[in-house]
Amino acid sequence: MYEPIKAEIIRLYDDKFIRPCRYAEWVSNIVSVLKKNGKLRVCVDFRDLNKATPKDEYPMPVADQLVDAASGHKMISLMDGNVGYNQIFMAEEDIHKTAFRCPGAIGLFEWVVMTFGLKSAGATYQRAMNYIFHDLIGSLVEIYIDDVVVKSGMMDEHLGNLRRVLERTSPYGLKMNPTKCVIAVSAGEFLGFMVHEKGIKSAKAVKGQVIADFIDEHHKEADYVEIVPWTVFFDGSVCRHGCGIGLMIISPRGACFEFAYTIKPYRTNNQTEYEALIKGLELLKEIGAEAVEVMGDSQLVIKQLSGEYECRDNVLKTYHEAAKQLLGDFKQITLTHIPREQNAEANSLAQGASGYPPMNSEAEVEITMIDGVLLRCLDKEEAKVVMWEVHDGICGTHQSAYKMKWLLQRVGVLLADYAGGLLYILQKLSRLSKVPPYQLVYGHEAVLPWENNIGSRRLTLQDQLTADEYYNLMMDESEEVAQSRLRALEKIKENKARVSRHYNKKVKSKTFEEGELVWKLVLPIGSRDNVFGRMQLRSYSGRRRPLSTSKSFLIDQESLESMAQPSINKAINRDAITEEVVAIFTDSNVIPERYYRPDEVHAGIVVGYDEEEEAYELPVVDMARLLDPELAEAEIAKLGSACRNWGFFQLVNHGVDEQVVNDMKDSATKFFSLPLESKKPVEVRENSIEGFGHHYSRAGKLDWAQSVILVTQPIEDRNPELWPTNPATFRDALHKFSVETTSLTMRIVGFMATELGIDPEALARAFRGRRQNMSIHHYPPCRHPDKVIGIPPHTDGLGLTLLLQADDTPGLQIRKDGRWFPVPPRQGSFVVNVANILEVLTNGVYRSVEHRVLVDARKSRTTVVMFHDAHLDGMVEPIPEVLEHDGAEARYRSVGKLEYMKGHFAVRSDGTRFLDSLKI
Ligand SMILES: O=C(O)CCC(=O)C(=O)O
Numbered sequence: 009m010y011e012p013i014k015a016e017i018i019r020l021y022d023d024k025f026i027r028p029c030r031y032a033e034w035v036s037n038i039v040s041v042l043k044k045n046g047k048l049r050v051c052v053d054f055r056d057l058n059k060a061t062p063k064d065e066y067p068m069p070v071a072d073q074l075v076d077a078a079s080g081h082k083m084i085s086l087m088d089g090n091v092g093y094n095q096i097f098m099a100e101e102d103i104h105k106t107a108f109r110c111p112g113a114i115g116l117f118e119w120v121v122m123t124f125g126l127k128s129a130g131a132t133y134q135r136a137m138n139y140i141f142h143d144l145i146g147s148l149v150e151i152y153i154d155d156v157v158v159k160s161g162m163m164d165e166h167l168g169n170l171r172r173v174l175e176r177t178s179p180y181g182l183k184m185n186p187t188k189c190v191i192a193v194s195a196g197e198f199l200g201f202m203v204h205e206k207g208i209k210s211a212k213a214v215k216g217q218v219i220a221d222f223i224d225e226h227h228k229e230a231d232y233v234e235i236v237p238w239t240v241f242f243d244g245s246v247c248r249h250g251c252g253i254g255l256m257i258i259s260p261r262g263a264c265f266e267f268a269y270t271i272k273p274y275r276t277n278n279q280t281e282y283e284a285l286i287k288g289l290e291l292l293k294e295i296g297a298e299a300v301e302v303m304g305d306s307q308l309v310i311k312q313l314s315g316e317y318e319c320r321d322n323v324l325k326t327y328h329e330a331a332k333q334l335l336g337d338f339k340q341i342t343l344t345h346i347p348r349e350q351n352a353e354a355n356s357l358a359q360g361a362s363g364y365p366p367m368n369s370e371a372e373v374e375i376t377m378i379d380g381v382l383l384r385c386l387d388k389e390e391a392k393v394v395m396w397e398v399h400d401g402i403c404g405t406h407q408s409a410y411k412m413k414w415l416l417q418r419v420g421v422l423l424a425d426y427a428g429g430l431l432y433i434l435q436k437l438s439r440l441s442k443v444p445p446y447q448l449v450y451g452h453e454a455v456l457p458w459e460n461n462i463g464s465r466r467l468t469l470q471d472q473l474t475a476d477e478y479y480n481l482m483m484d485e486s487e488e489v490a491q492s493r494l495r496a497l498e499k500i501k502e503n504k505a506r507v508s509r510h511y512n513k514k515v516k517s518k519t520f521e522e523g524e525l526v527w528k529l530v531l532p533i534g535s536r537d538n539v540f541g542r543m544q545l546r547s548y549s550g551r552r553r554p555l556s557t558s559k560s561f562l563i564d565q566e567s568l569e570s571m572a573q574p575s576i577n578k579a580i581n582r583d584a585i586t587e588e589v590v591a592i593f594t595d596s597n598v599i600p601e602r603y604y605r606p607d608e609v610h611a612g613i614v615v616g617y618d619e620e621e622e623a624y625e626l627p628v629v630d631m632a633r634l635l636d637p638e639l640a641e642a643e644i645a646k647l648g649s650a651c652r653n654w655g656f657f658q659l660v661n662h663g664v665d666e667q668v669v670n671d672m673k674d675s676a677t678k679f680f681s682l683p684l685e686s687k688k689p690v691e692v693r694e695n696s697i698e699g700f701g702h703h704y705s706r707a708g709k710l711d712w713a714q715s716v717i718l719v720t721q722p723i724e725d726r727n728p729e730l731w732p733t734n735p736a737t738f739r740d741a742l743h744k745f746s747v748e749t750t751s752l753t754m755r756i757v758g759f760m761a762t763e764l765g766i767d768p769e770a771l772a773r774a775f776r777g778r779r780q781n782m783s784i785h786h787y788p789p790c791r792h793p794d795k796v797i798g799i800p801p802h803t804d805g806l807g808l809t810l811l812l813q814a815d816d817t818p819g820l821q822i823r824k825d826g827r828w829f830p831v832p833p834r835q836g837s838f839v840v841n842v843a844n845i846l847e848v849l850t851n852g853v854y855r856s857v858e859h860r861v862l863v864d865a866r867k868s869r870t871t872v873v874m875f876h877d878a879h880l881d882g883m884v885e886p887i888p889e890v891l892e893h894d895g896a897e898a899r900y901r902s903v904g905k906l907e908y909m910k911g912h913f914a915v916r917s918d919g920t921r922f923l924d925s926l927k928i
């Protein structure tokens with residue numbers, strides 16, 4: 009193939025039709041087609057370019073009419089534009105769009121002249137020809153794109169006409185192909201038809217010739233079939249005068265040909281449809297078309313041929329087989345069912361051929377409704393009969409006026425202006441597209457009693473039928489049943505698909521391993537829950553097991569379970585809040601032994617309580633500045649210094665939706681203000697730390713606090729039964745807050761990575777998709793704030809903590825250089841602190857700092873704390889990129905996540921942190 013392609017490219021280049029392309033935006037491929045005569049034709053596949061090209065609406069002549077106009081002349085000359093399209097230059101600015109690539113080293117070229125295959129080529133050429141010959145067209149010349157026929161009466165006149173036509177060509181540089189010109193003949197082929205003095209021969213009589221001409225005329229298009237298919241629209245029409253078929257064939261070049269045949273004797277509708285298609289396929293087969301796009305409005309024919317429906321009717325089977333066999337002769341076939349409106353041309357051709365009379369002109373008043381339903385206006389007497397029928401007859405007894413109107417419509421009658429006294433009842437003459445069940449069963453619509461009484465249009469028409477016609481119509485109807493059933497089935501399928509699309513949108517897929525038990529939680533009927541949906545799936549096998557089999561997930565789950573074991577060795581156990589506890593919190597005058605821990609309160613110096621103390625400034629990081637390209641560098645440095653020196657900062661302009669923050673604050677505050685019995689449903693349960701309760705911390709002492717602990721991410725790890733529903737806003741608020749804080753965490757982590765000088769992804773992957781837990785703490789006021797502690801000194805165990813304070817009560821203190829620094833509450837901010845795992849990940853560059861909560865004497869304090877987990881594929885260890893960047897040795901030994909969690913929660917008798925034991 010290579011050499012012939014090269015030769016063709018050289019020829020096109022030498023003829024200056026193409027030139028090498030330098031800057032291509034659109035590049036098309038070439039398709040080489042070996043012609044039947046052994047020659048190679050090089051085509052460019054412009055399909056993509058054509059898709060992007062607007063349609064040229066220039067009106068094209070109708071081939072049939074031209075053939076008519078060319079016939080009936082004594083003398084004609086037929087001429088063919090010499091490589092027609094290539095005589096027109098491309099607009100310079102469009103040349104580059106026609107670029108096409110050739111195989112091997114031949115290269116990239118573009119068309120300087122218009123070429124075959126471009127969408128608007130036919131219209132452009134026709135426009136040019138119409139421009140050149142506009143005043144001669146019709147009288148002495150007919151033109152269809154590059155086909156020209158000069159027509160005249162006598163020889164003398166003809167020579168004069170020929171001269172006028174040819175003289176027109178030279179100023180425009182238009183050339184004719186002498187080998188294809190037939191001069192001064194009495195008959196000749198034009199557009200595939202034999203044109204001569206006596207007119208065109210009837211399609212049937214010259215069938216062989218017509219087809220032969222059609223083939224010859226369009227052989228070059230047939231070569232092109234690999235790229236653009238031929239399209240055939242077919243339709244059959246049956247009326248009492250006969251049957252007709254209509255075909256509209258569109259060539260790959262866009263030329264449109266219409267064919268209409270009358271068929272005798274009588275056929276049924278479906279038979280006629282099949283005949284139309286068969287005729288169309290025969291025509292296309294004979295012109296050598298290889299790819300065909302078949303369009304028809306007969307669902308039965310299209311679906312039977314595509315194999316979707318079976319053909320059971322014995323008579324139809326013959327047609328079906330014939331059509332199938334023909335289809336097998338094409339290389340590429342597409343069958344498309346189109347609505348009748350889109351098949352208008354074939355439809356009107358078929359109707360014409362069947363002798364379908366123009367719409368009747370009977371004196372009845374007919375009205376077409378907006379939905380296309382044709383209605384007949386009844387006179388007063390007729391109206392009364394119908395009214396009676398509806399009122400007392402078939403539709404049941406004594407309907408109200410409103411219901412009667414509705415029923416009238418249902419039986420195909422429209423009652424208009426009832427209230428105005430003027431009675432118009434309009435009888436429906438054409439059916440709605442919906443098929444009534446009666447018809448689906450029996451093949452035709454039920455005749456209603458009133459139709460017999462007052463006579464419907466249907467009955468009148470029926471009376472006029474001959475016995476044969478009646479028989480034919482009955483046959484038609486019974487065949488039509490199949491069609492109607494298919495249509496009905498189609499409707500049902502469409503509906504089902506629509507419904508399932510709707511439902512599937514809401515379904516999240518989950519995979520389970522074989523043999524896994526699944527625990528299905530179904531919320532009470534009618535309960536809707538934005539957070540959990542109607543039901544939640546979880547695998548279950550004795551103990552609760554995770555759905556996901558990913559390593560990280562298993563670790564999280566197990567660590568949670570191990571934490572949940574009741575054991576005095578755990579740093580944190582949780583206890584239910586009883587009425588007694590509520591009483592202690594409320595009174596707070598007498599501090600019971602188990603809350604009494606003044607030594608812990610007094611351990612360490614608190615900065616800032618004494619006026620004399622140095623002023624200190626806690627780090628504040630501004631997200632707006634982090635996001636501002638001009639200020640980011642300085643702000644990132646600030647973030648770095650906060651994490652390195654304090655392990656903590658306050659984040660302002662954090663970007664979390666204010667509504668979400670406020671809803672969370674409100675819901676949290678409201679929850680704690682509820683009486684105890686309203687909180688009981690979400691009370692902490694045995695073997696779990698989730699739920700409402702309070703910490704039973706070290707040395708058997710209790711914290712002066714109550715809290716709700718919940719897993720918030722990933723969603724499938726949530727335990728919906730422990731999510732408060734009171735206040736009603738709680739779940740929704742927490743869900744939204746959890747989503748927002750998760751993404752805020754990822755954003756913060758991104759800036760941290762930049763600050764650490766590592767690829768943001770190296771740190772982001774440690775946090776992405778990991779567990780998020782939440783604690784909402786409520787610290788009741790205590791008359792003896794120096795004797796109780798809200799939360800004793802600790803570092804946070806996971807990766808990064810985000811804390812939102814719902815009020816302005818102080819309490820949080822962080823330890824730096826052995827002293828406690830109170831963190832003043834700050835509106836519109838989050839407290840962000842580095843937790844243990846992040847310290848390990850950064851190889852100790854960022855520090856996880858100790859903090860505690862003291863209690864206020866007068867005011868309660870409520871905080872919402874989100875803990876974000878992190879690990880490197882199940883390992884807690886310094887990120888290699890950090891070590892590389894700092895050229896440092898690992899300062900922490902690697903430990904599996906599970907071991908890490910166990911270590912973190914175990915109580916150490918020497919009071920050290922597990923984190924410290926990891927230090928190398
Ligand atoms: O409520 C606070 O201010 C701090 C809470 C805290 O540190 C924690 O839950 O780990």
Ligand SMILES: [Fe+2]
Pocket residue numbers: 802803804859
């Ligand atoms: Fe903490």
